[in-house]
Amino acid sequence: MLGDSGHFYCGLPVLTCGCCEGNVCGPTSGCNCSACKQLDVDMSEMRQRVDVPDDSVSAAELISSWTWGKQPGQQQ
Numbered sequence: 001m002l003g004d005s006g007h008f009y010c011g012l013p014v015l016t017c018g019c020c021e022g023n024v025c026g027p028t029s030g031c032n033c034s035a036c037k038q039l040d041v042d043m044s045e046m047r048q049r050v051d052v053p054d055d056s057v058s059a060a061e062l063i064s065s066w067t068w069g070k071q072p073g074q075q076q
Contacts, residue, residue, distance in 0.1 A: 003028040008039040 003009045009026020014033045016023065025033040032040070046061075 001027065003032075005029045007032050008036040008043070010036055 001009055001011070003026050005028070007026075009028065009032050011025060011027045012033065013022060013024050015025055015031055017031050020031045025031070025036055
C-alpha cells in the first residue's frame with residue numbers, strides 16, 4: 001500500500017529499528033521494510049524511465065510492468 005509519506009508499506013511487524021512503534025512497516029508513515037524500500041526504488045526507476053511526474057504512475061501500473069518485464073531485485 002502506498003502511504004501518506006509516498007512510500008510503500010506492507011503493514012507486517014518485520015522492522016528491527018527502535019524508532020517505530022510495534023516494529024510495523026507503516027501502515028501509512030514511518031519506516032518501511034526492505035521489501036517495501038525496494039518497491040520505492042523500483043517505482044522511482046520506473047518514473048525516471050518513462051519520464052513522468054511522481055504522482056502519475058500508480059502502484060498497479062508498476063506491478064503490471066513486472067508481470068512482463070524484469071522482476072524487482074533480479075540482476076540483469
